Amino acid sequence: MIRFLVVVTLALVSTMARSQEKVTLNGYIKDADNGEELIGVTVYIPQLKAGTATNAYGFYSITVPKGTYEVQYTFVGYSSQNVTVTLDADVSRNIELGGEAQIMNEVEISERPLDENVIAVQMSKNTLNINQVKKLPTLFGEVDIIKNVQALPGVISAGEGTSSFFVRGGGGDQNLILIDEAPIYDASHLGGMVSVFNADVIKESELYKGGIPSRFGGRLSSILEVRTIDGNNKRFGVTAGIGSMASRVMIEAPIVKDKSSFILSGRTSNLGLYLKAANTDNSINFYDLNAKVNWRANNKNRFFVSGYTGRDKLSFSDGEVGFGWGNSTGTFRWNHLFNEKLFSNTTVILSSFDYLFEIKDPIQGFKWSSNLQELSVKNDLTYFHTVNNEFTFGYHITGRRFSPATIEPNSEESMFEKTVFDKMYALDHGIYLSNQRRITDALTMDVGLRVSIFQSMGPGKVYIYNDPKDNADPTRVDSLEYGSWKSIKNFVNLEPRFGLRYSLSDDKSIKLSYNRMVQNTHLVAAGTVPLPFNTWSPSGYYLKPQIADQIALGYFQNLKDNMYEASAEIYYKDIQHVTDFADNAEIQLNKDLVTEYRQGDAWAYGAEFMVTKKEGRLTGMASYTWSKALRQIEGVNQGREYVANYDRRNVVNLNAAFELNDKWTFGGAFTYSTGRPTTVPSGKYEYGEYNPDQVSERNGYRLPAFHRLDLSATLNPRKNATRKWKGQWIFSLYNVYSRKNAFTVYTRTKKDSDGDIIGDGTQKEARMVYLFPFMPSVTYNIKF
Template sequence: MKLTLRALILKSLFFCCISISFTTQSFAQNTEFKLPQLSGKVKDSNTGESIVGATIFLDFKKSGVITDSLGNYQLYLPPGEYVIKVSHVGYKPYRTKLTLKADTKLDVTLEDVSKTLEEVIVSSQATRKSIQTPSLGVTLLSIKGIKKLPAMMGEVDIIRSLQTLPGVSSVGEGSNGINVRGGNVDQNLIYIDEAPIFNPTHLFGLFSVFASDAIRELELYKGSIPSRFGGRTASVLDIKMTDPSLEKFKLSGGIGLVSNRAMVEVPIIKEKLSVVVAGRVSFNDFLFKWIGPDNMRNTRANFYDVATKVYFRPNKNNTISLSTYMSKDFYQVDSLFSLENVVAKQTQFDYGHLNFSARWSHYFNTKFSLDVVGVVSNYKTRTYAPDSVNRIDLYNSIDYKNIKVNFDYNPDEKHKINFGASGINYQISPGKLNENVKSRISSVLLPREQSLELGLFVDDEYKANEKLTIQAGIRYAQYLSLGPTTTRKYLDGEPRTASSQIGEEIVSSGAVEKSYGGFEPRLAIKYSLGENSTLKIGYNRMQQFIQLLSNNTTPLPTARWKTADEYIKPQVSDFVSLGVFKTYKDNVWEFSAEGYYRSTQNVVDYISGANLQLSQAIETQLISGKGKSYGLELMLTKKRGELNGWVSYTFARSLQQVRGDYPQLQQISDGNWYASNYDKPHSLNIMMNVQPTIHHSFSFTFAYNTGRPFSSPSGFFQLDNKRYPVYEARNNDRISDYHRLDFSWTITNPSMKEKRWEGSWTFTVYNLYGRKNAYSVFFKPAGVALKPYELSVFANPLISLTYNFKFL
């Protein structure tokens, strides 16, 4: 769809002087034609002062008139329709269309771009963090900016928007979660109002689970992670729900192709008590029945998520909030799942979160405050194949409980101190197959896992002088794997296998099976090179006690979570980063360059042919190694103005070396370093948002990255007239490079704003030029060889139209 504005019909030639004289013996008459006048004043929207030298353009022509010393202008034009553009350096241009019939006055106020709010993802607070604080790799994201990005099928997607930032990627379209600076998806700690999210996507990775209307802001920590966070080695995504209005009723929502959503804010006691409820629900079954191929007519795919928050402010020193978040997915497809050598004819997946969190904030005085947070969370999945004989009913879950006490103390202008303690209880049901179900497939009940993760932390941001600021912190984490459980014993000097098992040890309820712990130092130093530029260096150590076990490129929702025990050690990551940050022209432009290196111990990989889902002795299916990742991230951002956005380039590598405890018998790829599944050396992202008028805005995003690795067979062998591939190395080849262009057009009609209603339409095209990006590669026999084939998820443009509304 071509959206460039075209010039209006050219005007007739001006009649500069027309005079017709009739001379007769009785009279003489002169006739004069007067052109209508367009005049007015141009002023600053903030100060109201006149703007001298502002240019008034007519019908997109480069020539025009300028305002005088009082900010006034005037034009004489023939009657007709015109497009008027008023602009001046440092101000956002103003455009309007008018019909000129008689003298018309048009006064214009221009917005100073240095004072307008940012409408790109990275907010002004993020700029202050980049320049003024020691933190590196910390990005505060604006939900208003995220909503302007082109969205696949009209769904505003937090996870997909994160992938436009440097250092953040995914395995591919439809993949589950994000990879941050060479980390796996399970190495990201994701919180929504302090409650954890173990699976951040709907429909196996197509959409985020977060209802965007209920989100106030997001803070992504890729480096310089504060000591109050622990338990993951790559990143922290801290999502804050919006606080409901204490003053007036508000309603907002949207209607789209994939889902419909609504949010309502209701003050119950003015300025003291209010509640917000936001929900989103999809109805997608008709798409598969109407337009899907024959093999997808029985497919069903629906989801919903609901977020609520009760906010109570009894007095100026205390606030209490109660937040809930619930998500649910149901997916049905023919012949997708196999288990215990049985392929289901039809499979149903049912999974979701149920989270509750409570927060009490107390302000003792302007220097000292307290936060107490309690969280209860449940994530569960169910895989069901309703076959009459080979029925499959697989269930697993994670129960999470957390209590955290956090203090903020600012004794003077030089110190900002944060300290506290936290305790987390994990109870994991790793798998229950066909419990109390009649089937030819036998029941398998894996024992429940229980553990504690305790933490003490302190941070101090110290401003030594005007140039030097130091942020130093330390966290001590203690992990306890608790009974009841059974620890298997194996022969010394041999890999852990069923044949090398020599016995078992019973651990009673509440007893400690295994403990791990240690200090996690954090350090960030900022040195000001000038008023608008800084140099920073940072280091942090992180420990991770819970991991996601999967031998798929992107984990399915049914993938197994596992806490550390006697044989599976916690991951330990050491991370170093160096960055330079600089802003230009009143913080309108920002440039950043960050380099990093991470070394991770006890990275878990799987043996060839591993059975991870229902293995009683899961340690026999895994081997450990180490990982390293390093990269350089460059980003140039324009935060304000009629045209805003950014360009970012990332060079990044993510490698693993897995030798196990017995390298001669267990190592992968002959013990050499090999690329991880999410290793993409080159990435380029461009985001551009253009808002020529208050009614229209246009957004473009372009993404390019190197194709991800995959394991390519080096040959094959034949057995019983069947060919089987032979793999000598892991991830020794790559799929083709990925690139995609997206477009969105938002039409806002504020004409009813005085009546408290505002509506907008968003038209989106995802994958504008229909690039057939490969998601994976599979091989088929072709004569005496194996021929590779690439599989694409979205090979054509996806067009969507969404209506959004607000009632204020």
């Protein structure tokens, strides 16, 4: 032991001695026009062939030997800056990038370092540039970041008209969706026709599909991290728009110029006005609000407070049937620079998701509500030891309260009695450490470990069953009572993470990653397409944590001086304790729901190919995914292996934007995928006059292939250049050739073209439901 301590001490002294011969250049990089911190800016020193990039808060730090260097600051869409810096001591240098770069001709060559497609260790990550997203066609004219996520390789849409998506063989509930670090439990408005993310307030979004960094936990398949703008700290500005689906407005302005600013944004649906004009008895509305304040106390301390709230309200039959759901989040963030190398981000997060269903009827009327609330405190630190050695570490704790259901009669004559399902509580801890180290000029490695500690907590009561898998006749034989803060069940899991990049040349590399993810929250869903009206439950006495192991290998290459990026990845994912529900399960309003739980195994594998063009008048992306997703769970599909309902063998996505001139930009998007698996009856039983369906296989039938073409044109009038306010028209054509894509399929008594029953009424037929035919839309935006 003494020898070990001596060796460690000598190693630390040696490291400190070496580090004293070096100095650090650090600072923040901002947009010169509005003061926004820029994420992912490349900071490169050609003499050393070394560089770094700004983090999620616009901060960079690079430690190099003393000397005088030319430092290159480059970012797509901005003019580069070359700054000569004499580093004989630690230097803090803030940089402002401005003057949007001119459109490059195809044959032009710019001297800049390779971007992260080749040099970064991180693989299986896609960054969505919101300015590029705004050039592509939209549904109802509403720019939607989720719809663009669904077009990425390895991502499967749950179906047309939904914001749910599946990543590399994982379920929709296995995606962690964050806005300013706060979780969103349902990212949809209007059942999925548009997402909760207002494009006006988005700064950047990133999707992690594999090689997930150690700082993230709690979901198996992916992390979608959305960050909002901070607000213009130089001048007052307004952005507004009105479209076929929604109207919106955003105000941003400095509170103290160059030090503090705010944004306030609101969006509301226009569909209610259309329905009212059509004199229908239905009502469909949504709204969302975003707000943010930031304050730069000094170069070492920055504070942010942001919030989001949004809600949907749908009613039918003259208000007799109603639905409602909504998310609310609040984030307080403190960025602190301890010294030139140690950066800290401390975050306090509140998040809430709730929904309700109501029937207004004197006898059968009731109101059903449910919610999930959580409070998190996180501290994440980054230590920039040297240009070749970086550490990240931190601790997260989250407390959750699950309220599965409260049922209340809405009249004295109602047949329902007030019923409150037991609340459930949990504490979720995460401790992590990772180290990214450049071992040689060609080899860089990132190794990390996350420790997940999950506690199902009291107060609560656990019922003991004679047979917990006997859902036909659940018999309670005993119960266990737990007081407040008493642990009901504890789960401790190690989540190792590993990433490796080997450079074959300056423009080619191969990458390897492995990660284990653990999920302790389970979605109780009653259908193949996730809807808001589902219930979340924690791991506990009857539910084990879900665990996923994924390995991925990829080849990455840049072409024509980084104008084109190409990648090919293969992956394999194995999932333990995946949750499903027994065949013919009774889910809604079932107080013995635990007897319907079934857990088993799932696995998925596939290949993804993508080519992206980021510069020039023509930009865009082409991708192809081949994948397979399988499950095998006792009590489901008679214990036999079956394909998951998000299994798609072939998916093709193409999108492009062409800038004809400074006035017109044209966009196009095409998607094709193999049909979604679904469960349909294979026959029927006959019991006198009763003819129930017979289902022989889970997901044994596939819907027809899905494909669609969308087009758009964006007009920026030339007179914008001569006035303070700027107008913009966006024209979109959705489903240009009016393809009837099947959303789902159901069975009914066979009828003729007039709707009359054929024969004795015992014959049945399958019917498909389609959503959107050809749909044009127009949006007008204004900004000043």
